[in-house]
Amino acid sequence: MQYYLNGFRGGDPDLDDAVPGRREYGGFAPLPDKVDVLIAGCGPAGLCLAAQLSRFPEIDVMIVERKPGPMEKGQADGVNTRTMEMFQAFGFGEKVKRESYWVNQTTFWTPDPQNTGHIRRAGRVQDVADDSSEMPHTLINQARIHELFLDVMRKSPRRLEPDYGWSVVDVTVDETTEDHPVTVTLENTGVNAGATRIVRANYVVGCDGARSNVRKAIGGTLHGDAAHQAWGVMDILANTDFPDIRQKCVVASATEGNVLILPREGGYLFRMYVELDKLNPDERVSSRNLTSEHMIAAANRIMRPYTIDVKEVVWWSVYEIGHRMTDRFDDVPEDRKAHRTPRVFTAGDACHTHSPKAGQGMNVSMQDTFNLGWKLAHVFQGRADASLLHSYSAERWLEAKRLVDTDHKWARIMSAPPGESELDGSDMPRVQKQFIENLEFTGGLAVHYMPSALIGADTHQALAQGQVIGRRFHSAPVVRVADAMQMQLGHVAEADGRWRIYAFAGEDPSAIHRLAEWLGSDAASPLVRYTRSDEDIDGLIDLRAVFQQTFDQLAYEEMPALLKPAKGRYGLQDHEKVFCVDHKGAGDIFDMRGIDRARGCMVVVRPDQYVAHVLPLAGVAELAAFFDGFLRAPAR
DSSP, rough: OOTTTOOOOOOOOTTTOOEEEEOSSSOOOOSEEEEEEEEEEHHHHHHHHHHHHHHHHOOEEEESSSSSOOOOSSSSSOEEEEEEHHHHHHHHHHHHHSSSSSEEEEEEEEETTTTEEEEEEEEESEEEEEEESEEEOOOOOHHHHHHHHHHHTTTSSOOOOOTEEEEEEEEEEOOOOOOOOEEEEEEEOSTTTTTTEEEEEEEEEEOOOOHHHHHHHOOOOOOOEEEEEEEEEEEEEEEEEOOOTTTEEEEEEEESSEEEEEEESSSOOEEEEEEEEOOTTTTOOGGGGGOOHHHHHHHHHHHTTTOOEEEEEEEEEEEEEEEESOOSSSSSOGGGGTOOOOEEEEEEGGGEEESSSTTTTHHHHHHHHHHHHHHHHHHHHHSOOOGGHHHHHHHHHHHHHHHHHHHHHHHHHHOOOOOBBBBBTOOHHHHHHHHHTTTHTTTTOOOOOOTTTTOOOTGGGBBBBBSSSSSSSOOEEEEETTTTEOOOOGGOHHHHHHHHEEEEOOOHHHHHHHHHHHHHTTTTTTHHHSOOOTTTSSSEEEEEESSSSSSSOOOOOOOOOGSSOOOOOTEEEEEOEEEEESSSSSSHHHHHHBBBBBEEEEEEEETBBEEEEEETTHHHHHHHHHHHHHHHHOOO
């Protein structure tokens, strides 16, 4: 973490300098008439977007929530490894690691062949495969995640706060103007219930759940099916003689259904997903009047010979499994894409719903808006044309489709009767085999964006076989040369809308020098062409170099100027851009990520941490052409 760039200031280094003229919040403060971006919903998707956009003081953001205040408990709790990598970029990954439960093993319990009325342990699986990520799979209260995003917002230059007690009831777009063309009708749900206000926005993002009014306003409809199966979920404090209660468990009984156990943070709390009743095709789960007592009784039947003595039910809910998604994630019909750019977007449950048992809902929702946020920032900053925003629906719809299809299969296996649990003579339960096959998916690591203006061709993929173009940048250990600091290379990336170029040195050390000289001075360089005159040289594209030698074999004083740039109002030198292989046995990044030692390479990484391109160190023309494909030069 770097600070004091523009002068010493004591106190919390995460607290940004406040911008003048920012909006005041409070019970009697009026709502604005116009905003740049209006976000509907303070769930994970909405707060992730608000937190990211709050980093840009020039963007006026408003986020509304129909509830009277922030969430306190319940709902989602699983944070996969990909989302933990994203949390690191927001600055609170380590805090979540400290407070959360880490899912290390998953155990599988099936009917005991000697006594089918009882269950027995059938197998164990390591939950996060070795070197799939430097971050753990964690479980933590969703409300805590909300609080961490809210903290980022409060410390931002605009001191952003949600407007609670307001719900979006209608959205209309005026295609004849560019000046705040989206009209949003808000309805008060608090002390002045029923009162309405009009706010005009340049963009609206609906993160307002499966019954989204934003989606309905742009003609979106959820399509899909339901499994007609009722499930209950409860967070409980309880005693039990079940031996694996502090491990993630998938439990299948012979006749009473299935249970999923998820230990929670704090050492005592745990969550249970309990299979309940089958529903008729035309029946809703609410008609069964199921309660937490029904769940506790069903759990005790399923887990015989073990028992659960519940002391407190912290939170509970009953739901039915559905798998649905919309045809598109913005307001532009397919036949109008060539004529206009999106003004209204949907994210999270507003455009895709699925079962909670794969632990993907909250994670994929946040990844939706992490994809959208930097693109909106690029457009507002004049760095890219508004046509860039078409890529949000194009990229995230395909990933949501993958999620829904995979979760559809997983949910039905989870509910399958034990008689269907063995595969082709194998003793491994079907659910365990499917779990192993899904590890990359459940870790959030299966996302693979297809070639586009933002994702390059795989012509030079062999130069970095472990950094797959279109997939997330896979971090690995390095040592920072200036201070011999052991760290993860991926952790230099922040959720700040900047691109990264990681230049890996080959056998010829002068190649890095030639690249840095070209990037810093040539008229065709994207740093020269697209960095504004009022910002530091790394304000948009951040170059980092990784060498094959250990730190004590490198002459830092001989590093190119671009790797030691002068920044900020004092022109202070940045000493944190040069790295080398780890010398204490944590791993060699060149070997771990398949970097060509002889030739080296450039790995270009998007602001949302996905690999956009792999190029030779001398491939400056291809690098320039890539950025020229979507960036706009600032006015000089």
